[in-house]
Amino acid sequence: MKRQTETGDNEDPGARLALQWQRITLAANRLGAGILRRQIKGDHFLFPDPQQIAQAYWRWGLALVQDPARLLATQQRWTEEALEAWQQLMTPPGEAEAPKTADRRFQHPEWRNNAALDFMHRGYLVAAKQLLNAVDEVEGLDPHTRQMVRFYTRQYADALSPSNFAATNPAVVERALETGGESLLRGLANLLEDLAEGDGQLRLRHVDPEAFEIGRDLATTPGRVVHENRLMQLIQYSPTTETVHQRPLLIVPPWINKFYILDLNEKKSFIRWAVAQGHTVFIISWINPGPELADIRFDDYLTEGPLAAMDVIRELTGEEQLNTLGYCIGGTLLACTLAWLAAAGEQDRVSSATFFTTLLDFSDVGELSVFIDEEQIQLLEAQMARKGHLQGAHLGQAFNLLQANDLIWSYVINNYLMGRDPLPFDLLYWNGDNTCMPARMQSWYLRHLYLENRLREPDALSLAGQPLDLGRIKVPAYFLSTAGDHIAPWRGTYHGARLLGGRVRFVLGGSGHVAGVINPEHSGKYGYRHYGRLPADPERWLQSAREYAGSWWPDWRHWVAGHAGEQVPARTPPEGIEPAPGRYVRVRAPKGAS
Structure with a gap:
């Protein structure tokens, strides 16, 4: 009404x-x-x-x-x-x-x-x-x-x-x-x-x-849906430069929210900005699942998400290597993908990996831990068994409690x-555009990652037939965390960054889980910190880190350019399935609390 x-x-x-x-x-x-x-x-x-x-x-x-x-x-x-x-x-x-x-x-x-x-x-x-x-x-x-x-x-x-x-x-x-x-x-x-x-x-x-309409007010960067399966649509964005970096960029967003947090409007859009920097940008748009996908596994998100996207991108661009970027739980899935590729002997398909506010070690999840124990997970599993999925509104209520006075x-x-x-307010519209999580996948994720913290243990978990060891990931990585993050606390993400086996650039931005990421280079907000080494104690890193004014976006632009190859003629997306942002992102979660 x-x-x-x-x-x-x-x-x-x-x-x-x-x-x-x-x-x-x-x-x-x-x-x-x-x-x-x-x-x-x-x-x-x-x-x-x-x-x-x-x-x-x-x-x-x-x-x-x-x-x-x-x-x-x-x-x-x-x-x-x-x-x-x-x-x-x-x-x-x-x-x-x-x-x-x-x-x-x-x-x-x-x-x-x-x-x-x-x-x-x-x-x-x-x-x-x-x-x-x-x-x-x-x-x-x-x-x-x-x-x-x-x-x-x-x-x-x-x-x-x-x-x-x-x-x-x-x-x-x-x-x-x-x-x-x-x-x-x-x-x-x-x-x-x-x-x-x-x-x-x-x-x-x-x-x-x-107040807003997706495709009219939000998610307006031009592009095409070039592939889809039961879990995702893959979007390729139209270039705005005559030449582009040789290696394309694949973005893996969280499925707990919708991808257009990275494409809110022309001034705030990280996607539009990345395209303007000469990247051929692809992004996964996850399905908003219903009960029919209750038995979807975390393995399926791996194989039908990043791995499927990589195959399509190689076919469309002819490039054997690409740069990757994962946000929040999308970054957790990206790390699993890189570990899977390493175990399968295919790690050279990825030139670099960027992680936005991503937990890999779940020993410090901040106040979210109040919702994670055996009894509460059993309660969620019983509800998911009835519904076939976890309604995003439940998670939204929990996240709101973390900032009760504001939200x-x-x-x-x-x-x-x-x-x-x-x-x-476009950001709060996105925040209220809830998504659901398939029952089987969500149960696995909560138990094996949050409750048992097994991803940090070498070969303790296997996905799609391959054991996962984060230490085998040798690709260069850029880790962005934010000082006020209440969903992925930066000290927790710091411990996860140290689990990777390659060279890691750890950057600590200002503000929180969203505002600290969506911080355009001309905003003049927050600033960021960096220090080249990663000592075991994050407090030592913080004391040693140098503080820089303004957005971290230019820092990332310079870093990723070193892994993006030579300049090549710009790539226009094929006709594909439909214009961006596609159908999947427009699917709304059912009304009501459950």
Whole structure:
């Protein structure tokens, strides 16, 4: 259902209120019907699992009561900090400046100018800090339980922020007064519509789903689909230079998201930029699988993905070697492909490999580890057995929790308390364009890589008949990680880079998993670090690394050019199957939470 846009100030207030009540009634009816459907189907799958969270807190509670002295010390410190906040509040103006917080939730002037709000938000920050300290200071907890309890305690603290409640958020109160309460009605309608969209589970919108169209606003770099199979379409992009590098470039994107993160628009498109640098660019566009592909294996992603693409590229260009690039899980698959080629004696087909924010050693996956244990994987496997695939919305919910204040609560305030529709934002549109994962492949990936971390062990895993040993990969590699990455933490990717057997250039960019990668050379943002050696300790590398201003893109351009061969006449893609971006990328995941 497309949301109504905000009405103009000149329209009759009564008509506007009537429209809002109509939206509320319709959305409530849809919500009730959706909940009834889920009850009839028995479809009440929740991830993360509340029972697993409760068990973690039970173990934490047992450890807490076994150390009463530490509990008393924590309570005493909490009281002292609360008294200090009260004393600061009571200091007359002019004797002490009211402390300002860098927390974006409390930037409205009234959080400092209003004595009650000032005390409330400072008291909240003290309480939130002490809650997390209480988790950190309890002894006798296993690391996984401690991380789970700390993670969900932070979620609890974030949820209780006074900025998340209409009566205690000054910006919400101002808007309600300005609109005569209409903003609150509009927000209620937005909430009901999002609940109805998820059949009773909240589908928080970061962007209007009709704000963009793939092929018109996004993924617009000209090209052709030159090959397809049941798992992917292979796109070749049209050249924009008279000559190109001899060796083509194959990009392997993640299938957990869609490839057009690398082709958002003309200014942000890495693909368009790479074409302009004289590369013959090919990219895999993965299928958005349904239940019919439930038995697809990780082996099939290898053979029908990069290996199939390499064969097609050799046939189209006549080149025996190519450069490769993998992003996130696409980089993990690329590393598996290179190890497979090495075992098969075909490693000379690849001239170089680039990895964007890629984990090969899964010993440090950051806060994602709170979702990875035997019990939770069994829960996902049971759901996938019923559905045939893992719905991307479940993973999206987990990723949103990693940045709850930015990706959940700021939109709760905007959409529901302020009664506004989210602004058009291409990156968030892509983030909400969910994909599904075949059941058998996803189970293998979660178990053997995340849970057991077996890819780092030589010959511990085999794919398509070949044992995998990352140490046998001798091709030159460029490893890009980002300092603020919450999905592939850079220290984890660093350990993985050291597993490769060839020369590795490790570069640490700024920002996070996406913004740090999509950082065009003229953006002037973030900067990057590099150091030529890879000591065992990533902190030693960080201390030794030199910092450079601006985007890392020019650094990669210079590096990859050394592996790209001579200049040859530009290659125009054949007529192929259909124009880029193709059909596969347009397939939407099913609506609803499951």
